[in-house]
Amino acid sequence: MSDETNINDERAPSDDALRREILIGRVIDGQALPDDWDALRALAERDPATWADLNETQRQQELLCASVSRLCAVADEIDIDDALVDPEPMVRRLRLVGTWGGWAAAASLALLWSLGINPLESGTGGQAASAIPMGVNLEPDDALRQYLDSGREAGRVIREVPDRVVVRAEPLNGGRQVEVFYLRQILERQIVSQVYRESVDEMGNELAVPVRLEPDTSGGSVW
Amino acid sequence: MDEGREAVGQDVAGAIAGDRDALRRLWQEHRRWVATILIAHKPRECEVEDLLQAVAVQVVRKIGQLRDAGAFRPWLRTIAINAARAEGRKISRRGPTLRLAGETEGAANGSPVDGADEAGRLMELARELPESYREPLLMRCARGMSYRQIGAILDLPETTIETRIARGRRMLRELAGGERAPAGAGKSGKRPGRWSVVV
Numbered sequence: 001m002s003d004e005t006n007i008n009d010e011r012a013p014s015d016d017a018l019r020r021e022i023l024i025g026r027v028i029d030g031q032a033l034p035d036d037w038d039a040l041r042a043l044a045e046r047d048p049a050t051w052a053d054l055n056e057t058q059r060q061q062e063l064l065c066a067s068v069s070r071l072c073a074v075a076d077e078i079d080i081d082d083a084l085v086d087p088e089p090m091v092r093r094l095r096l097v098g099t100w101g102g103w104a105a106a107a108s109l110a111l112l113w114s115l116g117i118n119p120l121e122s123g124t125g126g127q128a129a130s131a132i133p134m135g136v137n138l139e140p141d142d143a144l145r146q147y148l149d150s151g152r153e154a155g156r157v158i159r160e161v162p163d164r165v166v167v168r169a170e171p172l173n174g175g176r177q178v179e180v181f182y183l184r185q186i187l188e189r190q191i192v193s194q195v196y197r198e199s200v201d202e203m204g205n206e207l208a209v210p211v212r213l214e215p216d217t218s219g220g221s222v223w
Numbered sequence: 224m225d226e227g228r229e230a231v232g233q234d235v236a237g238a239i240a241g242d243r244d245a246l247r248r249l250w251q252e253h254r255r256w257v258a259t260i261l262i263a264h265k266p267r268e269c270e271v272e273d274l275l276q277a278v279a280v281q282v283v284r285k286i287g288q289l290r291d292a293g294a295f296r297p298w299l300r301t302i303a304i305n306a307a308r309a310e311g312r313k314i315s316r317r318g319p320t321l322r323l324a325g326e327t328e329g330a331a332n333g334s335p336v337d338g339a340d341e342a343g344r345l346m347e348l349a350r351e352l353p354e355s356y357r358e359p360l361l362m363r364c365a366r367g368m369s370y371r372q373i374g375a376i377l378d379l380p381e382t383t384i385e386t387r388i389a390r391g392r393r394m395l396r397e398l399a400g401g402e403r404a405p406a407g408a409g410k411s412g413k414r415p416g417r418w419s420v421v422v
Contacts, residue, residue: 021389029370031364057392059397060345061364067342068364071271072258078275080283082252164267207290 016043024054028061152190161185235292246286251295257303259365263358264307267350277306296376348398349391356391359384399414 026032032040092221138146151157159177165183172179196208237245254275255396260275289298322381323371349357362373377384 017393018389020388021393022385024394025389029367031370053396057396060395061392063345064349064360065364067346068262068361070261070342071262071346071393072255072365074256074272075254077253078279080247080279080380150231158273159270162270177292181266 019043020047020050020053024050024057028058069078147185151186154187156190158187160188161187232292232294232387235289235295236287239292240291241287246283249295250282253299254279254333255363256296256362256368257299259361260300260303260358261307263361264304264345264354266311269307271312274310276302277310297353297378300376345395345399348395352391352394356387356394359387360391360395363388367421402417 020043023032023036023043024138026036027040040050040054066126066220148157148160152159162183166180168181170179171177195211197211199207199209201207231249232240233246234252238249243329256277258271258275261271261278264273265274278299282299285302289295349360352360359373359377362368362376363370370381370388374381374384
């Protein structure tokens, strides 16, 4: 009975506490038999905290399941069809996301879009930002959330990178508070037909040099 | 239940043979479950969505190599864990980044969870559990998988799964209890917001 051995190993400190947890688990999972209920009541008579632990564990289980469900909801958006047709574009997209995860490296290559948009003037909003109705007083967080939502719907915004980069932190009010300056990073996507590399000619004038697009064969960048 | 298992088995066999519709059905049936595995194993900084895409690509590429249709779920779990660990290695090579500690993953994803949300904080605590307890505990949350189903995937006896889930729940309760009333802390029980370096 290798199973028995395994069980005994797992339950090595076979104390009442573990027995109690297993009984609580069976109740929570709807697996408790009449004998389990009798055993739990007997334990609770000796230790009334058993009922409080049952209640708290039940509550936590519901919260944890809600959290798992919420985090897993994104899975419904992930279809395998893209990968079925041609996995390469999806792989390339993932590489790009990975590259932007180490976003500082990308700063070495400045690009100008050929869409008539000056990225220096468009900020992070671009076309998606225009979806926010004018004249509506939104709190900054609400406005940003609306931009992210409408940007996602339009296919422009991929996501906000969770890490925020702290630029400066200064103590305030004698150290009771800290003023923090940080960067928020939002990954956007646009389809372009031509990209340019910023350069400078011998006279010091800024130039936009067309970059030749190459198929990705290196396993690295698309450039 | 048996009919469902049989249908999955047929789809696995079909997918191995190159039936794209069968593979599509399999993915739709299992993608939330894969997400749960990823949540249990992924580095904190990674997005479930990105990892799911990586797993989808691997499934398409490698399904034809699966020899035993009955081993589909353990095989899928291995792909998910490998994807999570590969991303973890990338992050460790990427060097230090700064993140707002105390911010829950749900909040970072733009969901209505904020730093004070108890469910989000409980998930953060669940990440601190040992892997052998964390994974079955979270799998149990995924559409209420039975001990037997979890045991089949992890290749462990049902009773071992029951014990691990029970221990995991006790640890989580103790962690949450410790968080609610830390020594010297106020009555709010919330972890203080802080900036930290995550490597």
